[in-house]
Amino acid sequence: MLYADISNSIARQIREQVLKPGDRLPSVRLLCQEHGISMNTAKRVFIELEAQSLIESKPQSGYFVSQLPYxxxxxxxxSKPSPIxxxxxxxxxxxxxxxxxxxxxxxxxxxxxxxxxxLPLAKLNKEIIQATRRLSSSGTAYEEVPGNEDLRRMIAARSLSWGGKLKESDIITTTGGINALFFCMMAVSKPGDTIAMESPCYPGSLQLARSLGLKVLELPTHPVTGVEIDALKKVIKKIDVCLLVPNFNTPLGSCMPDEHKKEVVALLAKHGIPLIEDDIYGDLYFGTQRPKCCKTFDEAGNVLLCSSFSKTIAPGYRVGWVAPGRYREKVLKLKLVHMLSSPALVHEAIASFLRNGRYxxxxxxxxxxxxxxxxxxxxxxxxxxxxxxxxxxxxxxxxxxxxxxxxxxxxxxxxxxxxxxxxxxxxxxxxxxxxxxxxxxxxxxxxxxxxxxxxxxxxxxxxx
Structure with a gap:
């Protein structure tokens, strides 16, 4: 919708402080002239910005950028974790x-x-019912080891939104995001190895690393731009694997700039250190464009990209996936040994949800x-x-x-x-x-x- 595009553009300028608190915005009439829109559309732009508390109206004076609470x-x-x-x-x-x-x-x-x-509960319920009808055994039979073919194809198609070039064959489905991380850690490390992570970090990742006998080295992390690359460089010879959440990690919500992602990928590839990338929050951006992944800049297959639909559609469905690059065969073997097959019914339902545009x-x-x-x-x-x-x-x-x-x-x-x-x-x-x-x-x-x-x-x- 045109009004949404215009309001998102203005909102981005306000959040990035191109437009500062107290700045006056164009009048409704001028906005119409600049964008070739109707008066009603222009008014809707301002209504949307007011609803976000980004602007305020002053009688007889017009619209002005608000003092944002943050x-x-x-x-x-x-953060300043111990280097040990x-x-x-x-x-x-x-x-x-x-x-x-x-x-x-x-x-x-x-x-x-x-x-x-x-969450879209009614639509998901409908998808589950339809999945039982589409699947030959109503979802009771085992899937092929890589996972639901339609789901992998839909995920690969969506990689274009972050500059990825994934193919269906690059992807292996898993039972949620933590299951994808488990397979990746198993594939690229052994007990006693050191894994570098952001600090603070998701508790589940820390617990998983410890359960596999890994030593965790926490890295200084900026609340806006993510892991401090200089700190990573200082310990590069002490680590065997790296796990990062570059896009909107929990708990900080930081997002690494593209140039930082590119530099980290090159640095780790140079030293032969695998990068496990958890992109579970990448689709939840507030701006107008989805951020790129570290995988976007991966030329050597050194990045194992993990994600799931637990934070966007259905936490309890446990639908995850991994694009493990050059570690594909190792991850595939681990899935065969530890899982044999992904849950057919819910994976088929999510595949359909993506395919018909509802996602x-x-x-x-x-x-x-x-x-x-x-x-x-x-x-x-x-x-x-x-x-x-x-x-x-x-x-x-x-x-x-x-x-x-x-x-x-x-x-x-x-x-x-x-x-x-x-x-x-x-x-x-x-x-x-x-x-x-x-x-x-x-x-x-x-x-x-x-x-x-x-x-x-x-x-x-x-x-x-």
Whole structure:
């Protein structure tokens, strides 16, 4: 839609501070002349921008760029993990937080996936029914080892959106994203090897690496641009494999610039170090264009690209995939040994959902909802949390990283918040080191409401 293209273009200029707070925007009449649109379309552009709290109307004066809430809040610091591999997993804390999932009566701000209100449940139910009719054995037979042919073809076709050149034969389906990471770690490492990761990092990746006997080396990470390349260069001879989430990682929400991705791919290829790339959040961008992957710049087949549909369509369906490059045969053998076959029914349903265009329609709505959530959450944090709070500025994904006063212990805060029917993810979950005790990850997967606003207000009071 034309109004959406124009409003997205203006929104991007505001978020990138090309247009600054207080700047006056073109009038409705001038916008009509510049873009050749009707008055109604021009008005709809301004309505959309106002709904995002990006602009404000001043009577008799026109429209002006608003003071964005996040601009009143400083960014969290670049992480400074120890350069020595450590193994201090907060296992009890992780189990305690995960145990709150699905419990009724809680506001699940620790949730790492979209809530059911954001998911196309009726359409997915229909796809499951149709899949039982299409499959020769109603989904009860084993699939071929690489996985559902239609699903792999649809994934390959979608790689064009990030500059990829994947073919159906490049892809192997898995049971969710963590299963893809498991096969990749198994394929490129052995017990005792050192794996480099961002810090902070998704707890599941840390636990998986430890379960395979790997030493984890956490890397300094910038809250906007991701892993610090200079830090990676300093330890390059100490590591055997690297795992990165370049696009909107959790919990920081950072997104590596394309030039950084290209440099990292070249650096690791030069030293013969495999790169496992987790792109599970790549489709959840807030801007107008999907970010590229590290795989985009992979000429040597050294990047093992993993993803899933758990964060976009259906967490419980466990539909994932991997494009393992030159490690394809190793990953395929591991899948045969450990899985034999992917779940036929749900993989066929997701393949159809992609094939008929419903996925793209759903993504447009989901991204708009998540962006609105982000703007509301950040406004609530700016209003209710202590003045010295620092907050990340994700340009996509599902996470906001909140850095509180150094005196705050968010592990203790978790227990207090739980008594007030609020579940949060304490920062200590996202590291194997003694750091991030004063940080919280909040999820954008919970639809913002008056109730959520009041819970954030209460959380702000608990922080004082």
């Amino acid at each position: 601009q009143r809040l400083p960014l969290p610091e670049v 591999s450590q193994d201090n997993e907060p296992e009890a804390l992780i189990s305690r937080v995960y145990a709150t999932r699905g419990k009724p009566g809680l506001t699940h701000l620790s949730m790492g996936a979209p809530s059911t209100e954001m 793209d329609n759903h993504l447009r709505k989901l991204r708009a909802t998540l962006l609105q959530n982000y703007l509301h959450y950040i406004d609530a944090i700016a209003s209710w949390f202590p003045a010295d709070t620092k907050v990340s500025r994700p340009q996509g994904g599902l996470a906001i990283w909140v850095e509180c006063n150094k005196k705050v212990n968010t592990t203790e805060l978790f227990e207090t918040a739980l008594k007030n029917k609020i579940s949060i993810a304490p920062g200590r979950m996202f590291t194997l080191q003694d750091q991030f005790e004063n940080c919280i990850r909040l999820s954008l997967g919970v639809l913002f409401s008056e109730k959520v606003d009041q819970k954030l207000k209460l959380l702000g009071k608990l922080l004082t």
